[in-house]
Amino acid sequence: MSKQDEKFSFEAEVVEALPNAMFKVRLPNEQKTEVLAYVSGKMRMHYIR
Numbered sequence: 001m002s003k004q005d006e007k008f009s010f011e012a013e014v015v016e017a018l019p020n021a022m023f024k025v026r027l028p029n030e031q032k033t034e035v036l037a038y039v040s041g042k043m044r045m046h047y048i049r
Contacts, residue, residue, distance in 0.1 A: 012037070
């Protein structure tokens with residue numbers, strides 16, 4: 001598997017909706033890390049939010 005094919009999947013809490021289908025999300029770990037996430041694939045093509 002190449003590095004480009006590696007994907008991560010998490011369940012997280014959306015903290016803030018940003019422009020261009022980007023979201024600030026909080027991961028459920030001890031540090032409550034916040035990361036930027038984006039919508040892609042069929043969810044982006046069909047405007048699923």
